[in-house]
Amino acid sequence: MFQSLRARLIGICIAITTLSLIALALATFFVVRGNTLSGLDERIGQITRVYAGELAEWVKEKQRITTSLKTAVGQAEPVPFLLAAKQAGAFDDAYFVQADKRNVFAHPMPEGYDGTARPWYKQAVQAGGPALTPAYVDASTGKLTISFVEPVGPAGQPIAVVGTDMHLDTVTNKVNSIHPMGKSFAFLLDGQSNLLAHPRADLALKPVTAIAATLDGALLTRLANEGGRADVSIDGTAQMLYAAKVEGTPWVLAVAIDRAEATQPVRDLLQVAIAITVLCVIAAVGLVTFAVSRQLRRLSVVRDALEDIASGEGDLTRRLATHGSDELTQIARAFNHFVDKIAAVLVRIRESSESVRLASSEIASGNQDLSGRTEQQASSLEQTAAAMEQLTATVQQNAENARQANHLTANASQIAAHGGTVMG
Template sequence: MSMRQRLYGLAAVAVLAAAIMGFLAYFNSRSIVEAQIQRGGLVAAESAASNVTNWLEGRMEIVATASRNCSYLWNNYGIAGQLLKPYLQNLTKSYKDMGFMDVFLALEDGTFIDGVGWTPPADWDARTRPWYKAALDAGNTILTTPYVDSNTGDMIVSLAVPLLDDSGAALGVLGADMSLKSLIAMVSQQRILGAGFGVLVGPDGTVVAHPSKDVVMKENMTKPSKVIPPALAEAGGRMVKGEKGTAVYRSAEGDQRILFYQPLPQGWSLGLVVPQDELLGPIATLGLRQLGVAAATILLLGFLVVTLSRSLMKPLQHLLAVSGEVEKGDLTLSTGMGGTDEMSQLGRALDGVIGAQRQILLELRREGDQMGRQSRTLEEIAGKTESTLEQVKERAGVLSRMADENAQAVEAANAGVEEVASSAQGSALAASEASSYAETLKGNAEGAETLIRNTADRVGEMAQSFRQVSGAVAQLNDQASRIDQIVTTIAGIADQTNLLALNAAIEAARAGEAGRGFAVVAEEVRKLAEESNSAARSIGDLARGIVAGTGVAVQSAGSGVALAESVERETGLMRQRIAEVLGAITQIVDQIQNVAATSQEQSAGAQEMAASVERLSRGTQSARDLSEEILRVVSELADTSRKLGEASGQLDQFAGSFQEMMRRYRLEGDAPVRALGA
């Protein structure tokens, strides 16, 4: 495919893309606007529903407040004060501008008080009215279904709320009749973007508010009719169910309309109706404008493509001709384009590429000649190097064998020296261990001496303690013997006291009534004497037991003193024997330490000699390893030199082939540079 065909194809694709973009922009804009209309309609319906709800709830709150005020008047002043009627009349007058037509009160006893002074007929009973029963059943403010007032012919709705006393019992119902003219006007004037109207539907589907009086309270939104098409009736069914959303239907006039509906808390539903053409009219205008812009863009694009193709094809053909000659090997050509446009700049860039390629090939030609000469020289050097390395390889083999023989001799000498060092070190180790054991034995003997000395001291202290205990026990025995004597004296005194108490009791008996108190005292003294005698006998028994026990303790303490003195003598002899043993052990330790020192000196000398032989062995081993490494390196160098010679030959062949290839190009040295066609 030629460049011209590609440009025309590109133009066709661009035209098609512009057309597709125009249609997509139109449909996207339409979708966006429709989505915005949908959202705006729902928001408008929600806002209108909020306004209606606030309108109704505000009036319901007025009725609820009036009910609480009436309850207060009733509970505090009663009906006898005639306060309720003036209050209801004042309410009716005050809220007339808000649509209130009448405020009234129906009591449980059948009394009816009206704010406008209306007197019901004799057979009329407010307690049988639907609003009265509904308010009592609900227990709060209720809103009746709209209806036409028989007196005024206006659309009204009744509000009712129970009236309660302090105990919560029902006193009656407060009600109010309210006109819906202002509500109908407000609902009918609701619009979306300045178009359409509003409609209010009751809980049963009855049309409560509509711009047409022929529809208000005469049509049911859920039932198809001449005014209500089936699609609108279906939407009405969803409205009375408390749903929210949108619906599209064709009206009786034949135009397409959109309904946006929103439920109200009171059971009603509000809808906003707008003709579809009035909403989508701006979209059609926008689409025509976009299509016009797309058509103009397509025409301008086609003109630009044709003009561009004519201005590009001639320079491109010239550049293609120059490129073809360069491809054949003629690098002495140039485009000769000296203009300032992009194609001339491209031509000069191509001249630069050709010139750079020409210089590169000239340099490659010179480098190829030099590479051929150097490859031949390198091949000669590689041959000489290979011969020299073979001679070095032979000398390295002789050196490696001599290093092996020296290493074997040093290893044999090292084995003998290590055996001598091992024997000396064993003797030194045995002597060191004997010295350590002797030191341990000496330490144990010194510890035993210290222990025996401490034991002897403790035994002396124990003997002294036994002597003190023996003296204390003897003193206790003596004191216990004295207690027995004291107890005998107390027993005698108690017997005499008992005898005196008995005599006193006899004398008191003789005295008769006058001596009765003295007889009681005598009896108590006698009992005390008997108890003292009994206690004295117990103390005597205890004292005799103490005397017997302390006698045994005195004998035991004497035996302990004798035993302690015997042990004290034995520990003295043991201390003497231990001191003699400790002296002998000290002499043995000194002799063993002398032997260990001598063995250590011999071991150190043998180890030093072994270390010297070991260093000699390592040096010999290093020399052997070094000779083997030299032999290996020389072998590798010989192989490398041989490969270098082979590579030099291949490089010489490549240099010849490269020079032959370079002769195919026509360069600056072969002919002067010229423009094509010059």
């Protein structure tokens, strides 16, 4: 697939483009996510503090109304004061209890009721000023209740304690109305890290660990004092937790934001970035393929010309265009120069071939003349050879005759010798 230069160049360009787009998308995602989370922390933290401030103002308002009951102590007809305060503050009860155990309530109390023995009375005396009681079970209604109390008279020895009661349902409804986001919720802790208000009513007065084992009062107190957020899992859902102190009370207001909901815009951005990256890569494939093919088109022309020449039937008068100053133009110029050199060499070869042809013709003519003379010499040699054969035959015959004469001479000599012997 990547055997050709064109394919490799296209692949490299697409890879670089893809990696660049991915890096850009990731950088954008992480920057936007960081900015989004920072902005979210700031916004939700501010909202939490605003709601905590509203709760503080609500407590102050209830406490001011409770303080106004001091004027009822010593009045001949104090009940109208109590009823007015109860209505003004939307309390469930308003009252005061004197140090001599006499009491006046907006509604009748059982005979023998001793308010001075109640924890809220003792807390007011000990505080020496306005106080907010922890939640407790009201003796009259049996409901969870908080009381706003304040002593009347000298510190440590008050003549009475005025108070107002409010069922915890009222506080819970107020806290449950806090929804900075669709799936968010709020809860309220008392001074002992117990839940005063929560969307689940069955968690009232239970420790905060009932929401999540990783939660504790120290963590929420730190968030309330230092700001920031804590990431916790509540009921299997990732939550971003913010907290703020309710001034003038031991309460801590906490707001939980569903992390998936809060970061949905970031995930939407990531999906858009992925889609844009894919589209850009697809577009880059087409553009890079077109651009590289167009730029390398002249290289294909050079290749075709070289193949034409290599085939042996090439046109050596062909020249490539040399417009421009890029590498392909340099290759075209080098090709033209190469063809010029080849053409010059072939011209010289043709001229040398003609010289060789003429020399060959002359050599052929000389060879033919030499061949004629050689044939004549061969004929003379053949005649000489025949004469030599005849001479050789004559010599051989002479030699035979000489042998016969020699034999006859020898025989004559023997006969003469034998005759001499006979004669002697």
